[in-house]
């Protein structure tokens with residue numbers, strides 16, 4: 450399988466040509482899904498005892514299958530949280546694969562982990578956490594949130610051994626991401642949701658909620674999760690007052706900045722995150738707003754040792770890694786995964802190549818595009834802005850439209866291969882939601898999308 454033959458050379462050329470063409474193309478074809486039966490009818494069974502040949506398989510991917518996907522980096526993809534990995538990061542993703550490095554332990558991965566840690570050092574510096582803080586790259590925000598919350602839960606058990614057999618309870622707001630509830634389920638923990646009708650969670654609201662708990666529940670409370678940029682609206686909780694309260698009450702504060710974390714690098718909005726420097730743990734997704742390819746999340750801890758206590762795996766065949774000579778930073782010790790890809794390497798290479806200023810500029814552009822779009826919405830008599838643009842999210846209404854109208858409009862633009870913009874809900878009303886990430890999105894793109902709402 451490993452011997453170089455002519456087939457392999459040809460396949461390599463095909464793959465490299467495809468890759469270079471794809472990353473040079475700023476407006477890749479906006480594909481759409483097909484039913485599985487339909488795809489099978491076109492390409493046939495691809496796994497056979499003899500193999501169908503690399504050239505053939507690649508052709509099926511290039512000509513059929515990739516066209517049944519939506520390129521998340523298309524400049525008119527404003528749905529969900531889009532992405533816009535840099536070319537440098539994508540190329541280095543190939544290098545990461547080609548280098549076959551095991552990313553769990555320093556003994557095997559030292560040089561690669563060094564790269565990841567360089568990138569992590571910059572991420573940590575954006576948070577303002579103390580020198581002792583550090584983190585590790587994960588598969589995404591969900592895994593980062595789980596890793597942080599398990600660490601918090603273990604620390605709570607350590608601090609309150611009398612309650613160690615109780616179900617743990619975490620508190621968050623209605624603006625929090627679905628993964629928080631989902632990971633609480635994985636941990637078999639309960640969730641107390643504070644209704645943030647004020648749009649963001651404040652220290653006062655948190656204080657009321659905590660003081661209203663009965664004693665048993667207060668003792669079960671192991672963490673508060675605040676959000677640094679809600680996924681739906683880009684709203685940042687009042688981290689300062691929330692952090693002050695958590696500090697006073699000795700409750701673990703986790704700040705989920707999976708989407709918004711990139712904006713920590715943007716001077717124009719950095720003050721909105723004040724208080725984050727008091728967090729016990731933070732999630733940031735480089736695959737969202739730091740231009741990394743999928744998948745790459747990050748979890749950062751104020752006290753890294755607590756993460757190690759929670760996550761370090763033990764086993765006869767792993768003991769060697771704890772040995773002198775293998776000493777160094779072992780990423781496996783700080784999150785839920787053992788064998789791991791060096792997910793931070795593409796981010797490292799791209800940061801090293803471009804410098805952090807380029808990142809600041811690209812993130813500021815996303816914020817600016819949201820401001821520009823909001824102004825255009827305000828001037829349009831058919832449209833109504835629901836709230837000021839926040840980070841890179843804009844929520845607005847097409848006057849007179851029902852939920853079905855928004856849905857039909859989404860499909861129409863998508864089927865035409867023009868844009869992917871999806872509706873959302875804000876305060877019980879259907880709205881259009883724009884989320885900007887890609888700095889190559891133009892004002893003309895915004896104008897053309899708004900025109901489709903007439």
Ligand SMILES: *Cc1c(COP(=O)(O)O)cnc(C)c1O
Pocket residue numbers: 530588589590591592594626628676678679680705706707708709734746
């Ligand atoms: C996207 C997101 C997540 C989940 O991250 P994944 O990388 O999709 O696992 C968690 N929290 C927030 C605030 C998010 O925006």
